[in-house]
Each structure stands twice: as C-alpha cells, then as structure tokens.
Amino acid sequence: MKKLEELVRPHILHLTPYSSARDEFSGSGGIFLDANENSFGSVIQEKYNRYPDPHQQKIKQKLSRIKKTAPDQIFLGNGSDEPIDLIIRLFCIPAKDNVVVMPPTYDMYSVTATLQEAEVRKVSLTEKYEIDVEEVFRRIDGNTKIIFICSPNNPTGNSFSRENILKIIGNFQGITVIDEAYMDFSDSGGFLDQINDHRNLVILQTLSKAWGLAGLRLGIAYADKEIIKLLDKIKFPYNINQATQEMVLEALEFENRKNELVRAILDQREFLENELKKLRIVEQVYPSDANFLLVRFRDAARVFQYLLDRNIIVRNRSKLVLCENSLRITAGIPEENAALIDQLKKFENEA
Numbered sequence: 001m002k003k004l005e006e007l008v009r010p011h012i013l014h015l016t017p018y019s020s021a022r023d024e025f026s027g028s029g030g031i032f033l034d035a036n037e038n039s040f041g042s043v044i045q046e047k048y049n050r051y052p053d054p055h056q057q058k059i060k061q062k063l064s065r066i067k068k069t070a071p072d073q074i075f076l077g078n079g080s081d082e083p084i085d086l087i088i089r090l091f092c093i094p095a096k097d098n099v100v101v102m103p104p105t106y107d108m109y110s111v112t113a114t115l116q117e118a119e120v121r122k123v124s125l126t127e128k129y130e131i132d133v134e135e136v137f138r139r140i141d142g143n144t145k146i147i148f149i150c151s152p153n154n155p156t157g158n159s160f161s162r163e164n165i166l167k168i169i170g171n172f173q174g175i176t177v178i179d180e181a182y183m184d185f186s187d188s189g190g191f192l193d194q195i196n197d198h199r200n201l202v203i204l205q206t207l208s209k210a211w212g213l214a215g216l217r218l219g220i221a222y223a224d225k226e227i228i229k230l231l232d233k234i235k236f237p238y239n240i241n242q243a244t245q246e247m248v249l250e251a252l253e254f255e256n257r258k259n260e261l262v263r264a265i266l267d268q269r270e271f272l273e274n275e276l277k278k279l280r281i282v283e284q285v286y287p288s289d290a291n292f293l294l295v296r297f298r299d300a301a302r303v304f305q306y307l308l309d310r311n312i313i314v315r316n317r318s319k320l321v322l323c324e325n326s327l328r329i330t331a332g333i334p335e336e337n338a339a340l341i342d343q344l345k346k347f348e349n350e351a
C-alpha cells in the first residue's frame, strides 16, 4: 500500500484533536470539578451525571480477548455507520478523491461518500454475485482512496470468494474496508486475522445482528493501530454513551447466548429456504451466509404488496441492479416464518 501519510487528508495529519476533560485526567476517585458536570446527580439514575469513558477501554479490553486482537486495533462507533463516515472523511478529499463500491450492496457507503463529495465508482458484481476483480482494478486510479467490500453481502446474502478479496487487499494501494456485519452467520472465517499482515485493511463488525443489540448502536472497526489512532483523532469525544457502554460490557459476557441465537436463526433460515423453494411463485432462493434470504419471485411487487396488506413487512430490493423481482426476507422466529409461508401459499392459490 501507499504510505498512510500519503492516503490521509493532509490537514487531518496535522490536526490537534479536541482534548476532553477525561483525556487530561482519567484517574478514578477524587473530587471532579473539571468537566462542568452536575455534581449533585441527575434527574434520573444518579450515575448518568458523569461523562462516559471517551476511549471505552473496558469494552475494548473485553472485545480484544474475544476477537484475539489488541485493544489498540479497535475503534468503537455509534453503529457501523459512524466508522463508515469517519473512514471516508479521514481519506477522501471532497471533489477530488473517489471510492469504489460493488452494487448491489449496502447503500451507506455511497450515501456517505456522496455526502462527503467523494466520487462513487460503481463496479457491479458479476451475474453470479461475485466480485469483478479485473473491472475493479480497471476502474481505480491514483485518487481511489477506499474500496468497500461487504461480505457476506447485503442484500445478496453470499460471501465473496476469499481469493478475490485477498487479491484486492494485496494489490490495492489504498484502503480496503471489509464490512462483516453478517460474519457471525457464516463459516467462511472472515478476514480479521489479516489486519496484522495488511496495514491498509479495515474490518467492520457490529453488535446489531447476531448479538441482537441494534437498539444500543455499537459498531466496531478493527485495523492497524495507526489507522485506529487517526479515527480516534477525528471522532466525537464521547461518541459511545454511558448506557450503551454499560449494556455492551454486560452483553459481551454472553457470547454463548449469541451463538445460540445464531443457531436458532440459521435453523429458521433453512426452514424458510426449504419452504420457499416449494412455491411456484418463487423463481430462485439465493444461497445465504447471513440472517436473511434474497428471493426472486415471478412478480415481486405484487407479492410485496400482498404481504404488506397482511402486516408482513419484507424489503423490496427489485430496483437494485441484478436484483430484479427480488425481495429480501429476514429470518424471523418460527411463528413469523410460518405465517409468512402461509400467506405466500394463499397468494399462490389465489393467483
């Protein structure tokens, strides 16, 4: 890769970050009169009168044990959306630099890049929903700062070939971001172990899916410590609130429970896959490494509306490239999935 100093926006390299009260003194115990907090307490729950740990050390300690990384290779954000935004702002000079995304994929990469006035170069997946590596390398230039790879991919559900991803990490001179939001549902292994060998690699994970904590908003970026230092430099000082930090710290004690939830979801995904394949209105159920299925129907718009009228809400992805007539269906609990299949059978009989 290029030197990190050549990829980062120059003014950020030289920026003196905001220094919070808790940066300047972080000891415990003592009379804290430095942060203009309310020393009397709070209107509810006494403890929320104090600012939270700006560096979330306890969570990073715990995560580093679970994930076998170093605490200084971890950045925590308000959902994965925060690191996506910060990574783009860290590297992309507005109206000059560009990023590569591979549709159909998660929209936030291109929305956030556009917001930052970074050009978005779209390199569609192949018909088989695989990365078109040659086309990616044809489309990049000296101003391509980031390539976003989502694997397992949303909304197609599949993981990309390991070989293709390694070709990109190994040969691209800029930053490769691999979004592993759905990795817990896959046994493809992921790329977290590669951050020690590739200083240009950022792995995104989240507690929103397998851990079942979408409401708490905790996304994680893993990378070489030099990239993490830069993300720390530009984040909001107290970006993870105290309530979330407490709940996450507790939740991380229950990795076994997470694994049980994953098994239950995978069972339900299999049930859905089998049942959907029996329906005449279904043309294809795509293989999934995630907690959802992409399903191609004969007439997705009508199926979507029929389900909606019966209070079953799925995601219509038909407008995305390569997703014609396709609905994305999250695996629910057994009763929900049975209700869905029931209604689809009714639709089929009425059609």
Ligand SMILES: *Cc1c(COP(=O)(O)O)cnc(C)c1O
Pocket (backbone or CB within 6 Å): 078, 079, 080, 081, 082, 106, 150, 154, 179, 181, 205, 206, 207, 208, 209, 214, 217, 218, 219
């Ligand atoms: C759901 C999802 C996320 C998670 O976003 P959070 O902000 O962490 O809730 C990230 N990437 C992809 C591709 C997703 O589908």
